[in-house]
Amino acid sequence: MNLKEAGIGEGISEVIVTTKSASGEPNAAPIGIIAVTNEDENENNYFVRLYKGSKTLSNARETNKLAANVTNDAVLFVKAAFEPLTETQFSLFNGFPVLKEANSWILFDCTFSEKTRETFVFRLTALAVKTNRKEVKAINRGRNAVIEAAILATRNAITEDERDRAEREKLMALYARIVEKCGGSREKEALKILQEKT
Ligand SMILES: Cc1cc2nc3c(=O)[nH]c(=O)nc-3n(C[C@H](O)[C@H](O)[C@H](O)COP(=O)(O)O)c2cc1C
CATH class of the missing domain: 1.20.58.290 (Hypothetical membrane protein ta0354_69_121.)
Structure with a gap:
């Protein structure tokens, strides 16, 4: 699956991660997707570092899935950081919440990798990718x-x-x-x- 095409490249890509709880409630929060280049295979391994106490972490532990939604919308980032998004901002892919407004999204399986005093790290494996639109934007x-x-x-x-x-x-x-x-x-x-x- 070509994640670069969907906007997730080297380094840390800031996206809005959507998750759902075991009871099916959707959640969204800005999170960094970490790409680590694999020298041998010349491709990236993907990880996420989630701080303890977040809804995103508890949902990821409950369902072992998260979706990385790529967007340039500053308002969406700030709202997702500080308040619950409304139901109408989500659509469902095979029952999993993604953002309607995302330029693209990638649904990942997440497997526990390591734990620190403050965080859990998960390794991500792409399950599905959707590109809704290709946005070309200069740095702002x-x-x-x-x-x-x-x-x-x-x-x-x-x-x-x-x-x-x-x-x-x-x-x-x-x-x-x-x-x-x-x-x-x-x-x-x-x-x-x-x-x-x-
Ligand atoms: C651009 C941006 C990137 C962030 N990246 C992370 C991250 O990689 N891991 C993390 O645990 N929190 C990260 N945060 C903080 C979470 O978004 C924030 O704690 C949020 O309130 C968690 O919401 P939740 O409880 O609904 O999951 C980031 C915040 C911003 C604004």
């Missing part, structure tokens, strides 16, 4: 800044951040200035939601 610093700001805002809740409050506020102010200068309407809306949530 505003969109990138929203993602950095959202990571900063969620980091402190899930793990001890080595930065103090003053340093985090300074970084947030910098990201906000970049969004104001370089972002479009979706990035500005995402920043507003982020600021309300934090």
Whole structure:
């Protein structure tokens, strides 16, 4: 299966991971899909590192499945990080929730790989891939800044951040200035939601 075509390449790809609980309730959260290049076979192995306490982790442990939804929508990232998405934002593939708005999605089987004090790591094996549209987009610093700001805002809740409050506020102010200068309407809306949530 060609995951690069679906937008998941080398390094860490920030996506919205959808999962479902054993009772069938869907969930969505921004998560990084980690690609590790296999030197011999010249192809990638895929992993995910999930912090303890998240719904995504408990769902992945219950069902051994997750879907990586590729999107550039800053608002979707921020909403998925801070609030439950509505039922209507999901569609079902063989009963598994994926995002209607995703440019592409990959359904993965996830197998436990290792555990640390704060995280569980799973190895991912692609089961199905769907590309809804191929989006060609130039780098936008505003969109990138929203993602950095959202990571900063969620980091402190899930793990001890080595930065103090003053340093985090300074970084947030910098990201906000970049969004104001370089972002479009979706990035500005995402920043507003982020600021309300934090
Ligand atoms: C861009 C981005 C990437 C993130 N990557 C991860 C990740 O790789 N692993 C993780 O456990 N949390 C990650 N987070 C934090 C989770 O999205 C956040 O804790 C979320 O609230 C978990 O929601 P849930 O409880 O519905 O699963 C990331 C957040 C953002 C904004």
